[in-house]
Amino acid sequence: MGKISTDFFDAAAGALFIPYWDFWSGEIGGLRRKELARLLECQWRDNTRHELSQVLGFAWYAHQHSPYYRERGPAPTTMEEFSKLPILTKDEIRAHGPAMFSDEFKPSELVQSKTGGSTGVALNVFCDRVCQQQRNAAALRGDLWSGWKLGETRGALWGNPPVPSGLKARARAHLFDRLVFLDTIEMSAASMDRFIELLLARNVRTLYGHAHSLYVFANHVALRGGAGLAIRSIISTSMILLPPERARIEQVFGCRVTDRYGCEEASLIASECERHEGLHVNSDHVYLEVLRPDGTPAAAGEEGAVVVTEYINHGQPLLRYAVGDVTVRLGRDCGCGRRRPLLERVIGRTADFLVKKDGALVAGVSLVERTLTAIPGLAQMQIIQDNVGELVINIVADDKFTDETERRLTAEMERAFGDVKVRINRGDKLQQEKNGKYRFAICRVATRYQEAAR
Numbered sequence: 001m002g003k004i005s006t007d008f009f010d011a012a013a014g015a016l017f018i019p020y021w022d023f024w025s026g027e028i029g030g031l032r033r034k035e036l037a038r039l040l041e042c043q044w045r046d047n048t049r050h051e052l053s054q055v056l057g058f059a060w061y062a063h064q065h066s067p068y069y070r071e072r073g074p075a076p077t078t079m080e081e082f083s084k085l086p087i088l089t090k091d092e093i094r095a096h097g098p099a100m101f102s103d104e105f106k107p108s109e110l111v112q113s114k115t116g117g118s119t120g121v122a123l124n125v126f127c128d129r130v131c132q133q134q135r136n137a138a139a140l141r142g143d144l145w146s147g148w149k150l151g152e153t154r155g156a157l158w159g160n161p162p163v164p165s166g167l168k169a170r171a172r173a174h175l176f177d178r179l180v181f182l183d184t185i186e187m188s189a190a191s192m193d194r195f196i197e198l199l200l201a202r203n204v205r206t207l208y209g210h211a212h213s214l215y216v217f218a219n220h221v222a223l224r225g226g227a228g229l230a231i232r233s234i235i236s237t238s239m240i241l242l243p244p245e246r247a248r249i250e251q252v253f254g255c256r257v258t259d260r261y262g263c264e265e266a267s268l269i270a271s272e273c274e275r276h277e278g279l280h281v282n283s284d285h286v287y288l289e290v291l292r293p294d295g296t297p298a299a300a301g302e303e304g305a306v307v308v309t310e311y312i313n314h315g316q317p318l319l320r321y322a323v324g325d326v327t328v329r330l331g332r333d334c335g336c337g338r339r340r341p342l343l344e345r346v347i348g349r350t351a352d353f354l355v356k357k358d359g360a361l362v363a364g365v366s367l368v369e370r371t372l373t374a375i376p377g378l379a380q381m382q383i384i385q386d387n388v389g390e391l392v393i394n395i396v397a398d399d400k401f402t403d404e405t406e407r408r409l410t411a412e413m414e415r416a417f418g419d420v421k422v423r424i425n426r427g428d429k430l431q432q433e434k435n436g437k438y439r440f441a442i443c444r445v446a447t448r449y450q451e452a453a454r
Contacts, residue, residue, distance in 0.1 A: 031130065035137035039284055043141070046339040047283055052079055054311045055287045059085075061102075062317035068099040069319065087295075087307060088321045090123055093265075097124060100316050110315045114373045115264035122372040122379060122398075125265045128315030135267040135312075138282050142271035146258035147233035148206040153178045155199050157209025157217060159185050159366020180204065184213045185367060185416060187353070188360030192220045196227045207253075208235040213363055215245040216353060218252040231255055237262065240346060261346050263323050266310040270343050277334045278342035285312045288341070289320070290329045300331025303347060354385050355445045356417050364441020367416055375408045377401030382430050384442045390421045394430055 056075075059082055063075035076082040093100070101107060110126040127135070140150070148154065161181035180202055182195040195217075198204075207214060214236055221227050231253040236246075237260040246257050261279055262268040269286055270279035281288050290304035291297060298304030306323040330342040353361040364383060372378050380396040391413055397405070406424055413422045 032133040032137045035134050036140050039141045043338045051283050058311035065102040065104055066100050066317055068096050085320050102314050105315050113264045126316040127313045131313040138268045145273040146235050153202045153204050154206045154208050155180050155204045157182045157184055157213040160370050184363035187216055206233045211236040211239040211241040214249050218249045222252045266308045273336045275334055275336045278330050278344055280340040283340055286310050300329050303328055354443050355388055357389055362416050368440045371412050377405035380430055382440050386444050388445055392423050394425045
């Protein structure tokens with residue numbers, strides 16, 4: 001398919017196929033598109049008063065309709081009272097998740113996500129279908145900020161990409177989702193070369209994916225002399241984007257990287273715009289607090305823990321949820337003119353890539369998440385690689401753990417790495433770092449991409 005043909009099809013997808021699918025194919029009557037239009041229109045106005053009103057209304061809803069919150073007393077009527085509500089932790093969600101569901105929804109009506117998260121701890125979360133479409137709209141707005149245009153095919157660097165089965169799923173993938181994937185579980189030279197061929201064939205100009213996966217791919221493209229790609233926008237998500245990695249990606253592709261921050265539990269939290277002067281908080285959907293260890297608000301420029309209330313999720317309300325990350329809030333506005341609070345950066349660790357015997361790389365974030373979500377019995381896990389061909393896996397088991405869990409875990413590692421020696425250690429907890437988190441993948445083997453980037 002030539003450039004003119006792909007450009008024409010992209011334009012047709014944006015103007016015809018996607019709006020049609022939004023309205024007629026189970027996407028709640030075009031709600032995603034309506035919400036996107038609202039978000040684009042209101043982003044220039046200060047929404048502080050509206051946001052605080054929404055937060056208090058949402059807290060009232062949670063206390064009226066969720067047994068978990070109803071048992072904890074009356075709903076707050078002021079933001080001062082709201083700020084005194086207990087911080088919600090991942091352990092609380094694991095212990096009481098179904099009790100948080102709204103009584104206005106049947107469990108079967110909620111959309112489930114299971115994530116390994118940045119700390120490698122499995123967690124089930126739910127949202128209602130209206131919330132899901134509103135989340136999708138916010139993500140689309142962030143995509144548009146990057147320079148991507150609705151309907152254009154994107155190249156996605158992601159673990160465990162979906163494989164459509166059936167006519168409707170294949171039609172959706174081709175006409176609506178518009179993605180071509182590089183599975184970050186298998187980032188070999190051959191798989192990345194095949195991905196380059198796909199990008200060229202589809203005239204792809206936007207890349208989307210894990211921060212470090214983009215960095216690895218950029219180094220591979222550099223080794224191929226640019227490979228003839230004409231990328232004009234890049235969206236980095238899911239992992240911390242380190243400044244040296246950002247610089248390398250931008251150098252190789254000749255365009256800016258749009259950094260995005262979110263989590264499975266609350267979806268999009270903040271995103272850069274085209275000015276790249278900080279990350280705009282998605283205050284149209286999320287109320288964000290940045291707190292010191294004593295629970296008081298951190299000042300601008302001061303590090304603090306991320307606590308969010310996604311006030312559009314009525315299916316499983318999460319009030320004052322501690323994401324587990326640390327961020328820095330900016331005390332100024334962005335030059336773009338959008339009236340949304342800014343974050344300077346999100347502080348944390350990037351995932352290490354693990355190395356196969358043939359030199360191919362495996363994204364630790366994807367492997368840990370896939371394993372936690374696929375194999376019952378694993379509450380936490382950490383992979384350590386000191387030598388090629390050897391893996392040490394530290395796990396914390398839950399009540400579903402059996403001998404089969406270990407067998408499946410070993411088989412999963414062998415599937416990803418081929419001939420590999422696996423040693424599994426069970427314990428009550430994993431060793432944490434000073435900030436209270438731990439690295440889910442630790443690789444002490446140098447890669448050719450590290451050498452190429454020097």
